[in-house]
Amino acid sequence: MKNTPLALILATVTAGAGLLLSCGSSPTATPFSTPKVFRSSVKITEALIPEGRYGRAKNGRMSPRYITIHSTQNYGGGADARTHARLLQRGGLTSKNNSLGYLTWHFSVDDHSIYQSLPTNEQGQHADYDGTGNRKSIGIEMCENRGNSRSATLDRTARLTADLMRHHNIPISNVVPHQHWERIRYSDGRNLGHKNCPNFLMTNGKPGAKWQAFLNQIKSHL
Numbered sequence: 001m002k003n004t005p006l007a008l009i010l011a012t013v014t015a016g017a018g019l020l021l022s023c024g025s026s027p028t029a030t031p032f033s034t035p036k037v038f039r040s041s042v043k044i045t046e047a048l049i050p051e052g053r054y055g056r057a058k059n060g061r062m063s064p065r066y067i068t069i070h071s072t073q074n075y076g077g078g079a080d081a082r083t084h085a086r087l088l089q090r091g092g093l094t095s096k097n098n099s100l101g102y103l104t105w106h107f108s109v110d111d112h113s114i115y116q117s118l119p120t121n122e123q124g125q126h127a128d129y130d131g132t133g134n135r136k137s138i139g140i141e142m143c144e145n146r147g148n149s150r151s152a153t154l155d156r157t158a159r160l161t162a163d164l165m166r167h168h169n170i171p172i173s174n175v176v177p178h179q180h181w182e183r184i185r186y187s188d189g190r191n192l193g194h195k196n197c198p199n200f201l202m203t204n205g206k207p208g209a210k211w212q213a214f215l216n217q218i219k220s221h222l
């Protein structure tokens with residue numbers, strides 16, 4: 001993966017449907033003076049986007065009330081958590097559809113690692129453009145790269161989510177799939193509806209038994 005050419009990684013990531021919606025939002029905002037890396041019972045690697053640049057150029061402050069769960073739908077062998085985090089860090093994931101010009105989220109998780117890209121008190125651009133999903137939620141992307149263990153990724157994500165819930169006093173009712181948010185696209189005002197994400201936890205495009213099982217997995221860590 002270290003040797004994968006950037007162009008190839010970009011093509012892989014850009015081709016993934018999981019992220020290609022992003023959002024808008026972002027009133028003005030002063031970058032925070034003290035980037036805050038969340039401490040968790042599971043190891044988190046700090047890989048914050050440089051303060052004031054790329055996806056943190058004009059992010060708004062946030063008091064998180066929700067946690068939004070995604071999956072990348074990037075199936076390339078190199079599309080792991082580290083690769084996604086490094087892309088965000090160097091401004092490699094741009095978007096013409098939101099006001100920020102970049103896609104961003106807080107945590108990338110795979111079967112052996114977690115990378116943090118944004119402080120949990122800054123808005124991301126991962127869910128619903130100018131909607132509540134971006135203004136009020138912490139975004140977690142689960143990786144789906146080839147060879148990555150889905151069950152280990154889910155377990156790691158459940159543990160991280162439980163820790164975030166405790167830290168920010170967020171109830172399980174506010175842990176939602178990306179599908180929860182209605183997406184009104186910033187660039188043209190078009191209603192894109194609800195995205196089937198994380199697709200492998202949805203049932204016919206909606207939360208069902210698989211999503212409930214994941215919530216139960218989170219609860220087991222509370």
Ligand SMILES: [Zn+2]
Pocket residue numbers: 018019069070071126178195197198
């Ligand atoms: Zn998503």
